[in-house]
Amino acid sequence: MKILLIGREGQIAWELQRSLACLGDVVALDRRSPALPVDLADPDSLRKAANTVQPQVIVNAGAYTAVDLAEQEETLAFQINGTAPGVLAEAARTIGAALVHYSTDYVFPGDGLSPYTEDDLTGPSSVYGRSKLQGELAIAQTGCAHLILRTAWVYGGRGQNFLLTMLRLMRERDSLQIVDDQRGSPSWSRMLAESTALLLARCGNYERLVEASGIYHLTCGGETSWYGFAQAIRAEAIARGLLPPDCARLEPIPSSAYPRPARRPSYSALSNQKLAQAFDIRLPNWENALQLCLSDMATA
Template sequence: MRRILLISFTGQVGAELWRTLQPLGQVIPVDRHPDEQYAIDLTQPDSIKKIIAQVKPDLIVNAAAYTAVDKAEQEPDIAERVNAEAVAILAAEAKARNILLVHYSTDYVYKGDADTPYLEDQQPNPQSVYGQTKLAGDQAIIDSGCQHLIFRTSWVYGSRGQNFLLTMQRLAKERDTLQVVADQYGAPTWSRLIAETTAQVLAQVYNPKLGLDLNEVSGVYHLTNAGETNWCDFAKAIVKHEPNPPKVLPIKTEEYAAPAQRPAYSVLSNDKLADVFGLRLPDWEHSLALCLAAQQNR
């Protein structure tokens, strides 16, 4: 049975992957909590190598990352260790063992001055420490020559962890008015969609009848919900379902004054994912409705 090392099963995407990867093999979930059977700390190279030697995976799925975009400006060294150096080690291990590495990246690798959806072969130009360290991780994987699938996603939300959906739902209960940035455009993406799409891609990769050549399909893929919006309209779409919806007022990026610079436009084209794997991702409104329904049913 295929042994799948899942790094982070408690983050937004990792928790969903723990469920969606089950049909593909034996999932061995690891995180950095020392009470688990296998604990991994991505800031410690030895801990990464030790886990891989113990687990002997046939596939590594890395859903862990340093994702605190603003805090990364103050902690560039830790962000670099987790998002770039640890990823380089995973890639070297994958190459040495001739196994596939699945990894996640971000729309924040792009500058954000485009006005049509970014394609995978467009030049990245990250404007934040987070974006720079994530891009360094992507580049380390590509340079290692290992078989890889790097899924670049955006504006991830879901019913767990720290994300915009849960923050807006909390603030809606506390305030009458919310001021939300209205001049950054992107695609909110449900963590569950990312995990389900990953599993669908892997099911194709491992189906011998399809004859996909991993060396050929290796690469970077954009994987986001379809459509686009801005944070203010996303907030309105969330809070309208609250019992006493607050007013949501648009503000400009400079009025919010976050430490890290974010792209003004980071919509990603999913055409490559559709061309190679035949997967068309739903509009962000559709996934938001499903996520809200899933929250109700908990």
């Protein structure tokens, strides 16, 4: 299998380069690729990459992820998150390839009380969420073979994410105030990448990908608040020597005490039952994944 991976340095993309290698030849491209640069804001570069590489599968791990800045850069956010996925899907359909694309829990309104399923009504409350939802719709409208994987609260040992921010701030400050009234499912980027590779392996061929086409939720199990996540990070990092025992104290606060330009969903946990039933793929609970991630960081 030849796989065209859009993105190289992002949290999931970096992990995918290793995880997908067991399936075949992975060609990872981004804007800095010297021979064949790919820019999600440039549709022609996407079409050229697909036509040149001629992959069996295109995996789009690139996105505009600056949730607050998107409120000011709406046009760019929609170009990258809303238009580009449709361009990639059309290119995939033209060359007979399948598309794997990552979406987000932010497509939901956030007023739920139990994990959202793939069939629940969407209703994003931010530019970022609306742009990601447009990308989902654009892919489906092309009729290409596709897997849209909605994930949430992604973190890992690279890039910019909540885990790395907390580890830094807990070393620098005496105390931290963390929002405690938003709930979701923290998901380790490596688990997402490995699950994607397993999903493609279990599909096996293009015909199965056509049959399986649709949206699937892909997060670690369980749910917590940002404060609960931070508490777990602190405890597990201290236990592994990544933080001193006297690092920053944590204080829970409501979202109203930490206003942001973009509104976040109050509740955005996702149900992974459809993925489990279709492919027998179940990610570990978020606490266990965090322990594995921090253990990996401690021994790196």
